[in-house]
Amino acid sequence: MTPKNEKELAQMITGANGTLRIKGGGTRPIGQCDGDELNTSAMSGISLYEPGALTIVAGAGTPIAEVEKVLAAENQRLAFEPMDHRALLGTKGAPTLGGMAAANVSGPRRISVGACRDFMLGVRFVDGQGNIVKNGGRVMKNVTGYDLVKLLTGSYGTLGVLTEVSLKVLPNVETIGTVMLYGLTDTKAIEAMSAVLGSPFEATGVAHFPKSKFGDPLTMIRVEGFETSVTYRAEKLRDLLKPFGDAEIQIGATEGPGSPEGWSWVRDVTAFAEHPGDVWRISAKPSEAANLVAKMEANAVQYDWGGGLIWALTDEGRDLRAALGDFDGHATLIRGKADVPTFQPEVPALAAITAGLRAKFDPRGILNSGIMS
Template identity: 80%
Template sequence: MTPKTEAELAQMIAGANAPLRIQGGGTRPIGSTAGEVLSTSAMSGISLYEPGALTIVAGAGTPIEEVEKTLAADNQRLAFEPMDHRALLGTSGTPTLGGMVAANVSGPRRIAVGACRDFMLGVRFVDGAGNIVKNGGRVMKNVTGYDLVKLMTGAYGTLGVLTEVSLKVLPNVETVGTVMLHGLNDEKAVAAMSSALGSPFEATGVAHFPKAASGDPLTMIRVEGFEASVKYRAGRLQELLKPFGEATFEIGDQGAADWAAVRDVRSFAGQEGDVWRVSTKPSDAAGLVAKMDAKAVQYDWGGGLIWVLSDAGRDLRSAVGPFDGHATLIRGSSDIPTFQPEATALAAITSGLRAKFDPRGILNPGIMS
C-alpha cells in the first residue's frame, strides 16, 4: 500500500481491517510488528522553504538527502544532524523525513542544540480511525491546546501516520574543528567530556571510544563556527583539558567526516552481535559499561548516550540491572523486547493515548512493546 495523497491514505486506514506496518524509506526496521506494509514514500516533496524564516515544510516521504541539499544551497542545515542507520543495520533504501520524525532521530549535536523534537513546528497526520489531523504551524510559538507535534515525534507511527512535517532549520557553519585526547580510561574520559561541556567554549559534540581504530582510547570534542573562533575555542579547550593529558587539534573536512562516522556508529557496521542504545546520566556511564562485558562501546553526548555491541541474544538489561535510564535494542534477532519496559503509571498513560488515537490498534501494533 503506497498512497500518493493524504486523502488516499485516510481512506486506506479507515478501510483497513488488519494491522498495518508503517514504513518510510525502510532503512530503520527497529522493533517488531506484523501487518501489511503501508509506505509513505510517495507523499514526497518540499512544499515550502523560507530561508529567511528558517522554516521548511515537506511531505513525510521526502528523502532527507533532498532536504539537506535544498538547505545547503542556502547555507542552512538540520542542526540536530539525523543519524543514517543504513550502515549500522545493513539496510538499503532512502531515509525519509517522516521516518526521522517518527523515531526522533538525532545525532551528536543534540547535546548542544536539542533533538529533532525540539525543531518541530507542525505536523499533519492520519490517525488510526482515518481522521486527518493538523497541529502546530510554521513558527515556534504557535501551539495552543495539546502539543501533538511533540507527541508524534518519537511515537514510531503508533499514534498516526505522518503526511507532512514543518521544521525549524539553522544556518550552517564555516568550519569544524576537533580537540582530541588519547589514552584516557572511561572514567577520565567522561570527566574530560563533562569539563568541555561545562565550559563556555560551546562544544557541539563530545564522544569517546575506549578502543578506536588505532586500538587505543580516543576522546573527541567538536567546536564549530567561524574559523578564527574555532581555533580560539579549541586552544582554550586544550588548556582546560591539560589535567587529562596533552590534547591535539585538527580542523577541516576530515573532522566533519569523523563526526559523521560517530553519528552513524559506523565502527559497529558489519560486526557480528547485537547493538544496544543506552541513555543514562553521564556520571553513571562508566560504571554501567563496566557491568556490560561488551564487545565494543561508543560514548556520545558526553556519556549520556552509550552505543554497545554485545554478544547476540544477550539481555543487556539483565546484565546491568536497574539503572537511571533506558536501553533500546537497535539491532538483534532475539526475543528480547526492543524498548525498555515502561513503569506501570507510564504504561497506563501510553495505553490511554493509543486507545484515543488508534482505537482499533492497527498502527504498528507491538512495535514498542
C-alpha cells in the same frame, strides 16, 4: 499499499481490516510489528521553503538527502544532524523525514542544539480512525491547543501516520574544529567530557571511544562557528583539558577523525557496522555511564553526548538489560537477536498513560501494533 496523498491514506486506514505496518524509506526496521505494509514514500516533496524564516515544509516521504541538498544551497542545515542507520543495520533505501520524526532521530549535536523534537514546528497526520489531523504551524511561537507535534515525534507511528512535517532549520557553520585526547580510561574520559560541557566554550559534539578491537582510546570534542572563534575555543579547551593529557587540535580538517566525515562516523556508529553481534543504545546519566559499561562485558562501546548516550556491541542473543539491572535510563535493542522487547519496558504508571494515548488516537490498535512491546 502506497497512498499517493493524504486523502488516499485516510481511506486506506479507515477501511483497514487488520493491522498496518508503516514504512517510509525502509532504512530503520527497529522493533517488531506485523500487518500489511503501508508505504508513505509517495507522499514526498518540499512544499515550502523560506530561508529567511528558517523554515521548511515537506511530505513525510521526502528523502532527508533531498532536503539537505536544498538547505545546503542556501548555506543552511538540519542542526540536529539526524543519524543514518543504513550502515549499522545493513539496509538500503533512503531515510525520510517522516521516519526521522517518528523516531526522533538525533545526532551528536543534540547536546548543544537539542533533538529533532525541538526543531519540529508542525505536523499533519492521519490517526488510527482515518481522521486527518493538523497541529502546529510554521513558526516557533505556536501555542494553540495541545502540542501534538512533540507527542507524535518519537511515537514510532503508533499514534498516527505522518503525512507532512514542518521544521526549523539553522545556518550552516564556516569551520569545524576538533580537540582530541588519546589513551583515557572511560572514567577519565567522562570527567574530561563533563568538564567540557560545563565550560563556556560551546562544544557541539563530545564523544569517546574506549580501547577495543577498533583501536586505542580516543576522546573527541567538536566546536563549530567562524574560524577565529573556533580556533580560540579549541585552544581554550586544550588548556582546560591539560590535567587529562596533551590534546591535539584539528581546525577545518578534510579527513580523519576531526573532519565532517569523522563526525558522521560518530553519528552513524559505523565502527560497529561490519562486525557481528547485537547493538544496544543506552541512555543514562553520564556519571553512571562508566559503571554501566563495566557491567556489560561488551565487545565494543562508543560514548556520545558526553556519556549520556552509550552504544554497545554485544554477543548475539544476550539480554543486556539483565546484566545492567535497574538504572536511571533505558536500553533499546537497535540491531540483534536477543529474545527481549526492543524498547525498555515502561513502569506501570507510564505504561498506563501510553495505553490511554493509543486508545484515543488508535482505538483499534492497528498502527504499528506491537512495535514498542
